[in-house]
Amino acid sequence: MADKIDTGMVDELESGPWPSFITDLKELSKRKPAVGQLLGQLNQSYKDKWNYWQGTVLNVDGYGGGIIARYSELSQQYPAIAQFHTIRVIPPAGWVYSTKTLRNLCDIWDKHGAGIMQMHGMTGDILLLGTDNETTFDCAEELFENGWDLGGSGGALRTLACCVGQARCDMACFDTMGLTTHLTNTYISQLHRPEFPYKYKFKLSGCPNDCACSMQRSDMPIIGTWRGPMQINQDEAAKFVKEHGEQYVIDNVITRCPTNCIKLEGKKIAVDDPNCVRCMHCINVMPKALRPGKDKGVTILLGGKRTLKIGDTMGSVLVPFMKMETEEDYQKLTDLVDRIWDFWGSNAHDHERVGEFINRVGLGTFLEGIGLEPDPQMVRAPTSSPYIKFEELAPSRFGGESKHNPAVRSEEVEAMERAE
Amino acid sequence: MADKIDTGMVDELESGPWPSFITDLKELSKRKPAVGQLLGQLNQSYKDKWNYWQGTVLNVDGYGGGIIARYSELSQQYPAIAQFHTIRVIPPAGWVYSTKTLRNLCDIWDKHGAGIMQMHGMTGDILLLGTDNETTFDCAEELFENGWDLGGSGGALRTLACCVGQARCDMACFDTMGLTTHLTNTYISQLHRPEFPYKYKFKLSGCPNDCACSMQRSDMPIIGTWRGPMQINQDEAAKFVKEHGEQYVIDNVITRCPTNCIKLEGKKIAVDDPNCVRCMHCINVMPKALRPGKDKGVTILLGGKRTLKIGDTMGSVLVPFMKMETEEDYQKLTDLVDRIWDFWGSNAHDHERVGEFINRVGLGTFLEGIGLEPDPQMVRAPTSSPYIKFEELAPSRFGGESKHNPAVRSEEVEAMERAE
Amino acid sequence: MTTATTKVRKKGPRDNGAPDYKQNLHPLMVKNYGTWAYHEFVKPGVLVYVAESGDKLWVVRAGSPRTMSVDKVRKICDIADRYAEGYLRFTSRANLEFSLAKEANIEPLIKAVNKELGFPVGGTGHSISNVTHTQGWLHCNLPGTDAAGSVKALMDELFEEFVNDDKLPMRVKIAASCCQINCGGQADLSINLQHHHPPRIKPEGVGICELPKVVAICPAAAIRPRAKDGTTTLEVVDEKCMYCGACHGQCPTMEIRDSETDTLSIWLGGKTSSTRKGPAFMRLAVWGLPNNPPRWPEVGEAVKKILSAYKQTGRKFERLGEWVERIGWKKFFELTGFPFTKYHIDTTEMARSTFNTSAQVRL
Amino acid sequence: MTTATTKVRKKGPRDNGAPDYKQNLHPLMVKNYGTWAYHEFVKPGVLVYVAESGDKLWVVRAGSPRTMSVDKVRKICDIADRYAEGYLRFTSRANLEFSLAKEANIEPLIKAVNKELGFPVGGTGHSISNVTHTQGWLHCNLPGTDAAGSVKALMDELFEEFVNDDKLPMRVKIAASCCQINCGGQADLSINLQHHHPPRIKPEGVGICELPKVVAICPAAAIRPRAKDGTTTLEVVDEKCMYCGACHGQCPTMEIRDSETDTLSIWLGGKTSSTRKGPAFMRLAVWGLPNNPPRWPEVGEAVKKILSAYKQTGRKFERLGEWVERIGWKKFFELTGFPFTKYHIDTTEMARSTFNTSAQVRL
């Protein structure tokens, strides 16, 4: 059958210096006919500028997500891909593998599926492309046997992602891999069984460089930072200035500081630490001379997501600083997460992510809902609108009236109404 | 009667180093009983924290505005202020007076009114406080006889305001007084007869320092600027550097430039003119060394106002640069104004200022409506939302559909509906 | 009422337009119009302008209460005639400016201004200039507080900052507004009235206004007509109302003020100039200050607390809002001791644009 | 379909959670965890990390197509076993990273990666790293274009920028998304699909989805139920619809794609790092590019035009968006020759926050 398949258009993707997945998959198709048919359908898509997948839902026993089911509309022509599902698999935190681990995955997948892997999906999962309704289950069970687990999908916690962090990076301010693993395992049930209004993503970056793209691609970015003074090695600083020249340092370090808080005093670097906003720039340029401070922790943000519906949002500061080292620190974090999920879970609309929910109810109300004190670091600047409802200042006859934004504790309101 | 009036509370405003209007008005009350009664009512307001003025409308023959009519709720007690109106009078542009002019005004006002003047109102008018239904007319007629005219109120053009500009300021890039006078006289009918959806204010500043507060307090800010290179006097620059020291210049000039486009090269100042955004800062600090460029003109903006309803707005760039020297330049400006008034006038809601109108219909649609090409200088940055309706790219079967924002040419829509 | 216009009387001309400014310019201004080369600060309240022709014009600025008797204005004219060639102007902050052809006239003029008018000279350079303000109880029909009076009390407190020009990092512009309509401008620091509940409708008044217009003006669509005893009256949906007072301006029946609950708020960081980062809006700093005539001491205290922190930590040429931005609002609240509350957090459609969407924190 | 789950079969454990990362770390990473002192760039694609202990770890990065056969992944393992102590990792941009205890292994490893895998080494420093992308026609049910294929074509064009680390002012992150849902991230430069009309409802399909859910998901409230021939179907109010495709994700019947009219747009200036001025969103730069498989040449051309302007006028450490901000969008459009149109002007609720509300202009 393979030789009958037209791949004329996708063949054009075999030339050029960048590695071609077409060439690789063609090779694979020699022993996996489904892959050949996949290339055939893909070629048809290229011709027609049209897609031929239908999506539905398929669940492994005890799981409410993790499988992205696809049915081909061209199954007449390409029966081997009539069903062609993706299994999302949770990777080790930070996408680190021993060859043993990775070979084990390859073996299981070669046995049960089409043998196409994506390392990794945008959320961070290992994506295994190409099972049918039958092999999905067999594959999943063998994955489970070998210690693997399914990733998230639907209105659930999604697979977490983090940067390489302390395993290898000199900038890292907390144990991204440790916390990612801890949160994954603590919330493994929320990850597998969709019970949220909509998806919820954590991404963890060891420092504000945010190599895990947490700010814009996760509902709850957790970003490493430090309190107190930056570490400065003046000898290395002097070496750097000598090597590159003063003008270079002024043009590329001093004038780039967002708060104008770093100075070159002779060959010495002086940082006005209380005004340093931990933007990382100077440290990035002079990593031998400058390092994050010693009292490390995290900043916790909330509400990032990509476009759909209200447009892109970024995380915004929720907790400016939290230590993140001990059991108790982890406990404090999961307590906060629980309160957020509780309030969001009971008050959000269907398909409303936590950032959209905050947009609707207001950050002030949200903070009350989760029991967190307002902090000026949560905002760039206070409101410029005078239309504010100060409950404390309302006369008693108007007292207790609801705020500018719709009341979120709708249960209470209903109860009050009934009592009247 | 005067001695029976309680001014106990406002008397507290007679102490202290700042000049007291109470003292001044008390003096005046000796020959103007109404002023004494005004102080009495004011004192009552201080006691009760309550206001006792009712407002209505009063028009001078042939005028639709210019008088702010007030009736006292305490007229039983204070009959002399039963009617106590304000006459708004257009000042000479830039609030310049010869003593002859000013004495003439004092004389007319002393003759017909209570003799209280405010120099000037927030919009820029001369405010004459204290006439009744009768004297208002007599006063107005005598003002007219002497070349004065009434200011604006209601849904009309308001009295224009401008900074001192070229009359005395070394920063001025166009003739603020000349243009203010020209616009006032060209549009005197629109100023006197409310025919707009709502008020319209011009404020003119000779340079981006905006001493006339045009950005935030006028619908159409007109701000002086220049094209091409800044004028630099390197001798004066060197003197300045010598006098203040290099560090001072770096800290107070170089690092304050918003686009990082000014440098100190030895004792010389170098400006990367294409990236200079005419913010004025460096010129303000070194007015002898630096001056606006020679090819002067204006930037025209649109949409500023204070809080009411949608919150504060600022003007935003409409025409990045226009020469403003000749008859033809003036004509080009009034043509533009006419088009704006036409489009806004026929499509805005009642009580909708031009900035609010743009908010509702979208700037793109507005530009089409007034026949102006989009210019990247109108925005800080292009949109970040992918939800855009590219009419050119819509297939013909969906062609001609209306845009994201409600169609503004509602007449056309109606006509089309009727045709069906 | 408008019947008065029908009375037969002699009619003056109409549509005169603006008085000719050229007739009102100091001769040196006419001569050097558009060719001024530079200026220098001579001393507080006094600048000198040098024209390309070499001519010099000295400008003396005096603080004015804005509200004046004709008699006071005539005295001003007297002084201008004596020392300033018979010309004067007012500034955009209602200050008085005399232009002098002769340097020798500066001191005599200052003396006359101080003695004969009782006005201080100052307001230039890095000073606190006059407070721009509104009508208040003197003339408007909407105010919840006084304007001219509260400003007089405040300027008494800030007098030293007016008559000096180097006590502050940068010039400070203050404004005050007497109702939420805010005729007072944006400013470095502004004191504004704040209402705290929806308008109470005075039932006796409902007839006097055009109901559809009142309904239409509400930006929150909170007003709706209601049939009552055969006639139509209005009602306000409390939850929707944002206490803006737009309806009160349209119809006195919609009483928004409340002498017991209205308070004053302090807003910071407004800026209209395009210098450096450009114009900015004011932000809520302090709320719930009592509306306390005749001298509003709590407001004066709060303002001075803020200015004192600014004086201590502001950098030269750094406007009040730029200072707060640099040191961060966290530091601002620490330095001044005012609380940061949930009410400081924006709840409008633009709220998200005010959030700290970065990991930039001060720790 | 789900009957399959009822089949009797041996069940594995459940809720395993994440594999233990510690088992998968290179020994030097375990030893020096959290105590890395600094890093240095050795050459394109190669960095060295120095720990406080003095240990050195060499990291070699290789470009990967992300979509790979198990056979390819096994070859990767072979190489890691030979030169990298049996460990490897993937980056957040789907690149491959080998960690080496021995400097001497660098060159042999690079040779093996090039030869045996056909992968280039690079993507570090001021390079263009791998393009993050989405499923496209390979697996998703919603795409209007392909992802892996168009990215392969683009990376062929940008190969030199990948294998060098000093051809650009700063690192450039590129992303691509295959429908308006945008699973691809924000990036310095992103190529995204754009729909141009409301969904056409496939009448035959309306039964298959829960209508209330479809109605509810629409952010513009553009979908409403309509009775037709006794059953309920849906209709879209064209004027309200913003072509977002949210309904298409909910129900395949709401066909939003159109092979004739869908186009590609280029967005610039996304940034997630909090460096300097902090994170930023991408902005529309170029629209209406044809969706032209198999190699999308027009997109490659446009991208190169932008990058060439950036290379010429960007300053060191200035991300793409920071560069445009500094030189101004006016200059950007001049340098690249793309037009600025009314579609570039924001029309959302936040529109006003994108306007140039200052007199700051470049003239």
Ligand code: SRM
């Ligand atoms: C596979 C993946 C793209 C890829 O090739 O890497 C993907 C694919 C899909 N995404 Fe996604 N998203 C993927 C990462 C993302 C990301 C990026 C991220 O997580 O960092 C985003 C943007 C960030 C965010 O969460 O907003 C993203 C935003 C969406 C959205 C819009 C959500 C929103 O609230 O804006 C949808 C639509 C929805 O959820 O209704 C969506 C929906 C989908 C669906 C499930 C389409 C659907 O509704 O049927 C796609 C399934 C394709 C398939 O056949 O496998 N996907 N999706 C990524 C997940 C792989 C993994 O698990 O590792």
Ligand code: SRM
């Ligand atoms: C007199 C004056 C305050 C003062 O003491 O200086 C003033 C007083 C009033 N203003 Fe004002 N406004 C005055 C300048 C302003 C300014 C400042 C400016 O023009 O630079 C603003 C803010 C800028 C702007 O235009 O937005 C201003 C924004 C308003 C508004 C809100 C308009 C808006 O769209 O946001 C209203 C309410 C309205 O128009 O419905 C208003 C309405 C009023 C009324 C007419 C109240 C009313 O609706 O009955 C006040 C009459 C008071 C009286 O008894 O004279 N006044 N008003 C100022 C006019 C004097 C003059 O003509 O020179």
Ligand code: SRM
């Ligand atoms: C006289 C006046 C114009 C007028 O037509 O009336 C004026 C005159 C001058 N202004 Fe102004 N400004 C005047 C109101 C303003 C205003 C509006 C206001 O106060 O409400 C502003 C905008 C404020 C804002 O942004 O909110 C204003 C923003 C400036 C600036 C920009 C400051 C900045 O960096 O943001 C400068 C430049 C400077 O300070 O170096 C400036 C500089 C000047 C200079 C030095 C310009 C010159 O070369 O003559 C003038 C003398 C300054 C002095 O007071 O030391 N003037 N100036 C106004 C005096 C008001 C007063 O009595 O205090």
Ligand code: SRM
């Ligand atoms: C390996 C990786 C983390 C991981 O866990 O996988 C990583 C690793 C490093 N990043 Fe990163 N970044 C990685 C993705 C990112 C991302 C996310 C992305 O690419 O989607 C970002 C955010 C991009 C954004 O803002 O949109 C990112 C923003 C940075 C920055 C901040 C740049 C800036 O100034 O804005 C630095 C600092 C720098 O460049 O000096 C940085 C610096 C570094 C350093 C030098 C940190 C260190 O000391 O080890 C690492 C080697 C850099 C190199 O490539 O030359 N890394 N880095 C990711 C490699 C991706 C790839 O294969 O190309």
Ligand code: SF4
């Ligand atoms: S986010 Fe920071 S800690 Fe993590 S890899 Fe990037 S630079 Fe290193």
Ligand code: SF4
């Ligand atoms: S980390 Fe950023 S804010 Fe802090 S000193 Fe360095 S450049 Fe400035």
Ligand code: SF4
């Ligand atoms: S706006 Fe400019 S020109 Fe006008 S007075 Fe102020 S500094 Fe002078």
Ligand code: SF4
């Ligand atoms: S005017 Fe402003 S933008 Fe231009 S060089 Fe001077 S400081 Fe820079």
Ligand code: SF4
């Ligand atoms: S702020 Fe309000 S009360 Fe004060 S003058 Fe303006 S409209 Fe009247």
Ligand code: SF4
């Ligand atoms: S105060 Fe404002 S929001 Fe409330 S009813 Fe009146 S107009 Fe509407």
Ligand code: SF4
């Ligand atoms: S961007 Fe759209 S088409 Fe592409 S993977 Fe995501 S949901 Fe599917």
Ligand code: SF4
């Ligand atoms: S494309 Fe978006 S806006 Fe249009 S109907 Fe579907 S969900 Fe609604």
